[in-house]
Amino acid sequence: MxxxxxxxxxxxxxxxxxxxxxxxxxxxxxxxxxxxxxxxxxxxxxxxxxxxxxxxxxxxxxxxxxxxxxxxxxxxxxxxxxxxxxxxxxxxxxxxxxxxxxxxxxxxxxxxxxxxxxxxxxxxxxxxxxxxxxxxxxxxxxxxxxxxxxxxxxxxxxxxxxxxxxxxxxxxxxxxxxxxxxxxxxxxxxxxxxxxxxxxxxxxxxxxxxxxxxDGAWDRVKKLRRILENAIEESAPATIFVGKSEDRLPNTSCFITPGWKGETQVMAMDLAGFAISAGSACSSGKVKASRVLAAMGFDEVQAASAVRVSLGPDTSEDDVVAFAQAWARQHEKFRARAA
Incomplete structure (x- = not known):
């Protein structure tokens, strides 16, 4: 795969x-x-x-x-x-x-x-x-x-x-x-x-x-992030994009789907062939609600429902579109289970 x-x-x-x-x-x-x-x-x-x-x-x-x-x-x-x-x-x-x-x-x-x-x-x-x-x-x-x-x-x-x-x-x-x-x-x-x-x-x-x-490589990455976030928002309008209106790194999208645990999303996307994260990678493999998001005022459920997608110069538009489509399919399954 x-x-x-x-x-x-x-x-x-x-x-x-x-x-x-x-x-x-x-x-x-x-x-x-x-x-x-x-x-x-x-x-x-x-x-x-x-x-x-x-x-x-x-x-x-x-x-x-x-x-x-x-x-x-x-x-x-x-x-x-x-x-x-x-x-x-x-x-x-x-x-x-x-x-x-x-x-x-x-x-x-x-x-x-x-x-x-x-x-x-x-x-x-x-x-x-x-x-x-x-x-x-x-x-x-x-x-x-x-x-x-x-x-x-x-x-x-x-x-x-x-x-x-x-x-x-x-x-x-x-x-x-x-x-x-x-x-x-x-x-x-x-x-x-x-x-x-x-x-x-x-x-x-x-x-x-x-x-x-x-050479402007990160300007291109910023455009890919916009494509990603637009696609996620279209399939899940209730998604919260952390810091969307603020100055951000051009490659980083942290988004919250309340009630859908970040670690569950990470595992589902891993099985689908995509490597993403539920937060910082410096906690010896531990997955827990983000201290950073809690400090920003997000509640426990929201903080535990965040994932981070971070792109790079080698990321393609096909990669981003494929991820958004795979994420949307998993999101539909989550909604069906939660109904």
Whole structure:
């Protein structure tokens, strides 16, 4: 059975450019910390990727600290006393909420929500600002230098890079506690021998993602989302599209069919050959009512009845139409059972 992947916000398929860069990096023998020729070659690979990521994010290479992903990068928040986290932020940030403790003050928020796609402007507030830019980079124009943020976190696999690699962006002049101690790699902010294969894939993916953005790939995806939502609304007029009137990621549609559990929809569509999600993919496979939707004011039944469809540059109009038709058939079955 031919399958259609519509869960780009969970992880994007590996880009060919990233795969090629990773394969080439496998033949790089040296340790980036070694001073001999092989070590310098490995170091050059890391620094090239650092420049590619910096160009995609709009910062300087010296501000990029490679990590295992956005979750590890967000652990920098543990070095602050008062951590004020946006109610709809990803769990990677929310886990560090620490109101009223002694120590430096910081705000943490997501630029674009992974479940709803809603884009939030940082605004102003007390203390430093950390932005989760994981879903935004490569899909929306963004510049760290102009964002007002002091730090940012991201993961490579959301933009077509490998899993297990990401970055913490730290504005020059901002002091943080090291994420890990040891040999002093990553400018002393994250010790440990660098994952040069992952880093190479990250850099290549970041560069390719920016190229897609400049070429208008996500404008086409936005049109596909409109086709999808119109088709869903036609077959189920009572459907609630979360954030439809707000600024959203161009690829994300979160919609609610009250009473029809999201997990049931996900399983039905999986059997029909479509991969979608009932929320964030970072809860160890757990399916539960969305904390994000609850924070937005949706009741328990509504929050448990949401699904997320997230498209990508490789999604076709045929994919979207086929999904909408298959979803409509399952919706009819749901209505028949509920009658």
């Amino acid at each position: 031919s399958r259609v992947y519509l869960d780009y916000n969970a992880t994007a398929p590996l880009r060919p450019e990233a795969r090629e860069a990773m394969v080439a990096a496998m033949d790089v023998v040296g340790n980036p910390s070694s001073v001999h020729g092989e070590g310098r070659a490995a170091k050059a690979l890391v620094e090239r990727a650092r420049g590619q990521v910096a160009a995609a994010v709009g910062c300087t290479p010296q501000e990029v600290v490679f990590t295992s992903g956005a979750t590890e990068a967000a652990s920098v928040l543990s070095g602050f006393g008062t951590v004020e986290v946006q109610a709809t932020a990803h769990d990677a940030l929310w886990a560090h909420q620490a109101p009223g403790e002694d120590g430096p003050e910081i705000r943490a928020m997501g630029l674009a929500n992974s479940e709803t796609g809603i884009v939030t402007q940082p605004g102003t507030g007390e203390g430093l600002l950390l932005l989760d830019i994981t879903q935004a980079v490569g899909r929306l124009p963004f510049s760290f230098a102009w964002s007002g943020a002091d730090m940012a976190v991201m993961s490579a696999h959301k933009l077509g890079g490998p899993k297990g690699i990401g970055a913490l962006i730290v504005k020059q002049g901002v002091d943080i506690l090291a994420l890990s101690l040891g040999g002093g790699q990553e400018m002393g902010r994250r010790s440990g021998t660098e994952n040069i294969i992952g880093i190479a894939g990250f850099g290549a993916a970041a560069e390719a993602a920016q190229r897609d953005l400049a």
